[in-house]
Amino acid sequence: MTGVFGAPLKRKEDPRLLRGNGRYLADLKRHGMLAAVIVRSPHPHARIRSVDASGAREDLRTVAVLTAADLPELPPLPCIDAEETTRPFNQPVMAADKVRYVGEPVAVVVAEDRYVAEDVAELVVVDYEPLPAVADAERAMEPGAPIVHEDTNVCDTLEYKIGDPDAAFESAPHVLSERFTTQRYAGMPMETRGAIAEWDPRTETITLTSSTQVPNSVKRDVCESLKLPESRVRVLVPDVGGAFGVKIQTYPEEILLCFLARRLGRPLKWVEDRWEHMVASTHGREQFHDVEVAYDGDGRVLAIRDRCVTNTGAYLQRLTLVEPFIGVSMLTGPYDITDFEATAHVVMTNKAPMNPFRGVGHVQAAFTMERIMDTIAFELELDPADVRLRNMIAAEDLPRPRGLGNVLAGEIIYDSGDYAECLRRALALSGYEEFRAEQDEQRRRGRLLGIGIGAFVEETGLGPYEMGSVRLEPSGQVVVHTGACTSGQGHLTTLAQIAADTLAVDPADVDVRYGDTDLVRWGVGTYASRTAAIGGTAIRNAAVVVRERALQVAAALLEADPSDLELSGGRVAIVGSPGGPSVNLGEIAAAVAPGRHLPEGIDSYGVEATDVFHPPTNTFAYGVHVSKVEVDAATGIVTLLEHHVVNDSGTVINPLILDGQVQGGVALGVGGALLEEVVYDDDAQPRNPNFMDYLMPADRNVPEITVEHMAIATPHNPDGIKGGGEGGAVGAPAAIANAVADAIAPGRVTATPITPARVFAAMVEAGVIEPEAARA
Amino acid sequence: MSTHTITVTVNGVAHTQEVEARLTLADLLRERLDLTATHLGCEHGVCGACTVVVDGHAARSCTTLAVQADGAEIRTLEGVAEGEELHPVQQAFWEKHGMQCGFCTPGIVMSLVELLERDPGPSERAIAAVLGGHLCRCTGYVKIREAAEEAVRLAAQGRSRGEAS
Numbered sequence: 046m047t048g049v050f051g052a053p054l055k056r057k058e059d060p061r062l063l064r065g066n067g068r069y070l071a072d073l074k075r076h077g078m079l080a081a082v083i084v085r086s087p088h089p090h091a092r093i094r095s096v097d098a099s100g101a102r103e104d105l106r107t108v109a110v111l112t113a114a115d116l117p118e119l120p121p122l123p124c125i126d127a128e129e130t131t132r133p134f135n136q137p138v139m140a141a142d143k144v145r146y147v148g149e150p151v152a153v154v155v156a157e158d159r160y161v162a163e164d165v166a167e168l169v170v171v172d173y174e175p176l177p178a179v180a181d182a183e184r185a186m187e188p189g190a191p192i193v194h195e196d197t198n199v200c201d202t203l204e205y206k207i208g209d210p211d212a213a214f215e216s217a218p219h220v221l222s223e224r225f226t227t228q229r230y231a232g233m234p235m236e237t238r239g240a241i242a243e244w245d246p247r248t249e250t251i252t253l254t255s256s257t258q259v260p261n262s263v264k265r266d267v268c269e270s271l272k273l274p275e276s277r278v279r280v281l282v283p284d285v286g287g288a289f290g291v292k293i294q295t296y297p298e299e300i301l302l303c304f305l306a307r308r309l310g311r312p313l314k315w316v317e318d319r320w321e322h323m324v325a326s327t328h329g330r331e332q333f334h335d336v337e338v339a340y341d342g343d344g345r346v347l348a349i350r351d352r353c354v355t356n357t358g359a360y361l362q363r364l365t366l367v368e369p370f371i372g373v374s375m376l377t378g379p380y381d382i383t384d385f386e387a388t389a390h391v392v393m394t395n396k397a398p399m400n401p402f403r404g405v406g407h408v409q410a411a412f413t414m415e416r417i418m419d420t421i422a423f424e425l426e427l428d429p430a431d432v433r434l435r436n437m438i439a440a441e442d443l444p445r446p447r448g449l450g451n452v453l454a455g456e457i458i459y460d461s462g463d464y465a466e467c468l469r470r471a472l473a474l475s476g477y478e479e480f481r482a483e484q485d486e487q488r489r490r491g492r493l494l495g496i497g498i499g500a501f502v503e504e505t506g507l508g509p510y511e512m513g514s515v516r517l518e519p520s521g522q523v524v525v526h527t528g529a530c531t532s533g534q535g536h537l538t539t540l541a542q543i544a545a546d547t548l549a550v551d552p553a554d555v556d557v558r559y560g561d562t563d564l565v566r567w568g569v570g571t572y573a574s575r576t577a578a579i580g581g582t583a584i585r586n587a588a589v590v591v592r593e594r595a596l597q598v599a600a601a602l603l604e605a606d607p608s609d610l611e612l613s614g615g616r617v618a619i620v621g622s623p624g625g626p627s628v629n630l631g632e633i634a635a636a637v638a639p640g641r642h643l644p645e646g647i648d649s650y651g652v653e654a655t656d657v658f659h660p661p662t663n664t665f666a667y668g669v670h671v672s673k674v675e676v677d678a679a680t681g682i683v684t685l686l687e688h689h690v691v692n693d694s695g696t697v698i699n700p701l702i703l704d705g706q707v708q709g710g711v712a713l714g715v716g717g718a719l720l721e722e723v724v725y726d727d728d729a730q731p732r733n734p735n736f737m738d739y740l741m742p743a744d745r746n747v748p749e750i751t752v753e754h755m756a757i758a759t760p761h762n763p764d765g766i767k768g769g770g771e772g773g774a775v776g777a778p779a780a781i782a783n784a785v786a787d788a789i790a791p792g793r794v795t796a797t798p799i800t801p802a803r804v805f806a807a808m809v810e811a812g813v814i815e816p817e818a819a820r821a
Numbered sequence: 822m823s824t825h826t827i828t829v830t831v832n833g834v835a836h837t838q839e840v841e842a843r844l845t846l847a848d849l850l851r852e853r854l855d856l857t858a859t860h861l862g863c864e865h866g867v868c869g870a871c872t873v874v875v876d877g878h879a880a881r882s883c884t885t886l887a888v889q890a891d892g893a894e895i896r897t898l899e900g901v902a903e904g905e906e907l908h909p910v911q912q913a914f915w916e917k918h919g920m921q922c923g924f925c926t927p928g929i930v931m932s933l934v935e936l937l938e939r940d941p942g943p944s945e946r947a948i949a950a951v952l953g954g955h956l957c958r959c960t961g962y963v964k965i966r967e968a969a970e971e972a973v974r975l976a977a978q979g980r981s982r983g984e985a986s
Contacts, residue, residue: 055915055918059915060911060915062920063898063902063920063923063926064898064899064911065897065898065901066858067858067923069857071851074855233958234922234924234958235862235868235870235922235924235925235956235958236860236862236924237862285922286862286923286924287921287922287958289958318864319862319863319864533959534921701918705959705961705964708961708964709921709960710961711961712958736863736865736956741868743953743955743956744949744955744962744966745953747961747963750963
């Protein structure tokens with residue numbers, strides 16, 4: 046239907062959710078269902094001397110207790126981005142001899158309901174011999190540090206080099222050195238993780254319903270772990286209450302539940318509470334960059350050396366190496382820097398494992414690079430926007446290979462766009478020049494205002510593939526199956542817009558189905574800003590085939606040539622003969638349904654097609670954020686005044702939904718910039734695993750966020766979509782950090798979260814305020 | 822563990838249940854009465870996803886015990902729409918894209934429904950006070966604020982239509 050693709054349609058999913066008809070994992074019940082509770086390690090590092098489950102087993106309310114001793118040998122959880130050099134510090138599905146982080150599973154207890162299961166879980170006695178633990182990555186790299194696994198805590202060291210940085214440094218007029226630190230924080234969806242496992246003795250099949258982003262991956266892992274063939278495991282996904290990357294992998298609990306459901310022959314449900322979520326679901330980000338930057342008197346960056354250390358926690362997870370991969374390989378962002386060298390150490394500690402979440406690696410890269418840009422501007426007394434414009438890759442130089450790559454994403458080739466124009470638009474949108482004038486005026490009155498820029502380039506539209514099927518039904522309905530797996534992104538609407546656009550129907554007549562591995566055999570899932578670009582393309586390609594096929598059938602029915610036909614409003618008619626013969630899509634589907642003679646010239650049943658789209662390479666979205674802040678000189682508290690974003694996610698399917706994605710990402714970035722941190726003490730005990738002490742951004746923390754789109758098409762898929770799920774989270778911390786640094790200049794900002802204590806200390810150190818001033 | 826017999830009226834329907842003292846109101850609604858629109862995000866009273874209206878006041882059902890609700894009139898998201906017609910707050914969240922995953926939404930809708938009943942023309946500050954009691958990880962709050970303002974407008978429109986007829 047014309048005007049559907051690109052239109053700000055209201056979401057199809059909302060009326061159902063607003064009436065309370067959402068069905069999230071915890072809402073589901075099965076006949077005879079039991080509740081499982083995981084017994085978790087209270088120690089960051091300990092040897093397990095014994096597990097005595099006899100007390101729990103003797104309790105009449107107990108249905109089952111499972112410890113590592115009761116399990117057959119199961120393979121550890123996979124890490125799919127490990128290099129050949131990566132030490133195999135993978136996670137067992139249940140700790141047997143040793144625990145390595147607080148929250149690691151050591152037993153499962155099953156009872157009739159959750160309350161009782163929690164009672165009984167307390168009767169499982171684990172005899173631990175506590176071992177020295179290590180929380181800090183630098184400490185973990187020192188000789189004599191507690192060893193989390195074997196021999197070394199450095200599980201890998203990745204080396205990158207392009208050009209000749211040594212020569213550039215030798216002749217450079219200026220060099221700056223700094224450490225930029227991004228803290229550990231997490232996706233923190235409002236819905237925790239959960240799963241229901243069922244064993245069907247009739248078909249000898251396990252059905253696992255899980256709040257996951259990647260049902261087909263989970264299915265594969267369950268098959269491999271429990272040695273079951275493909276048809277005997279089905280993974281279903283209900284409504285998911287946010288995911289952000291935290292639900293991007295198979296977790297131990299999913300395997301354990303499947304094992305137990307088969308053994309007990311009864312359905313089992315397990316849902317994390319918030320404490321469990323905060324200690325036993327993956328975190329992200331924790332990484333620092335020690336950079337040396339060579340630059341000239343005009344502010345042009347000549348070369349960068351980067352030593353990056355990532356604290357990846359106790360075990361490799363499915364995609365653990367993405368934080369370091371992207372953190373260094375995307376460090377140079379939109380800038381024309383051809384002499385670059387990086388060493389990235391991936392370090393194990395006794396914190397919970399890390400895995401990617403929204404903006405993975407790019408957040409740290411942008412924070413580091415954008416602080417570098419502002420530091421250069423400050424040192425040379427130049428405007429930060431001018432320094433960026435002098436360094437940006439010119440639009441005419443795209444596509445541009447960066448000479449870097451990584452094991453999952455392949456070679457980095459920036460495909461399309463105009464970085465400088467994006468920056469100029471963001472400056473105009475934010476009223477940058479006007480604010481500068483006001484800032485001086487206000488500063489004279491003692492108000493500390495700051496404005497900061499955060500530019501970035503981001504790998505989006507990640508492969509390797511996604512599957513989409515489209516079929517017409519005799520009712521006129523268009524049924525779409527996708528391997529994408531929504532957790533709030535509005536896919537049921539945007540993917541329907543793509544199919545509706547191709548088939549000239551109302552999106553209301555398109556039914557998008559997902560989250561069932563029996564429906565979508567080769568699905569991948571939703572992460573890495575890939576669903577619109579990869580999943581959407583599969584649907585577009587399949588719909589194009591369905592359209593051709595529908596026209597062929599219509600031609601047979603109307604006794605016309607397909608080239609004389611046009612499809613509009615769900616109906617095929619002969620061009621130029623209004624009121625003439627026509628057939629609608631339902632009639633076309635009915636004409637080739639089995640049970641009747643096929644029309645002349647048509648030799649198969651059905652109007653349907655499946656596409657498995659493999660993109661040639663990633664796309665590269667980008668954006669520029671501009672943030673305005675006020676810092677309270679007495680307390681160091683940062684207040685965000687405004688936040689502006691100009692984004693290029695490529696072609697826009699639905700601006701209402703895309704704006705929501707960007708705004709939500711910015712809010713997550715506000716949390717990362719100012720509030721959130723998963724805090725451990727020096728012995729790796731979690732200090733704030735609850736929402737009282739872990740500061741999530743609330744309404745009052747997030748200012749108005751204006752969003753504009755460049756909408757420059759990528760050449761890598763037919764609709765030109767780059768992907769827009771994560772950029773909001775990437776640009777915001779960099780822009781906010783620069784705004785705070787601007788407000789308290791010459792005070793320094795080198796680490797997030799930018800807490801009042803850090804701001805205050807920076808102001809005191811730089812002499813912006815006297816320590817006594819605050820007390821007065 | 823001792824049990825108590827309680828009667829609660831939920832969305833106009835009376836239910837009598839035998840409950841342990843430790844059963845939360847949220848679990849009574851969700852597990853016993855199968856009213857699962859009320860969600861549990863933290864179970865310690867911070868996130869607000871579990872908010873329901875108890876005797877006219879917005880309340881956290883995760884930190885309220887079922888026995889405390891004995892005799893109470895409770896409203897949950899399931900009881901907000903009038904048949905096919907969405908409540909103005911629901912309609913506004915749809916119109917303004919005030920939700921993404923929808924997990925926190927039931928609590929926010931219930932808080933705003935309660936606000937509009939006690940204060941039909943709430944100030945920006947009063948709306949902020951209500952939204953301040955809820956966490957949302959998806960939207961960044963911008964469109965929630967727009968939805969709340971739209972809800973006030975739609976509710977006023979509905980009242981003037983009601984008065985005119």
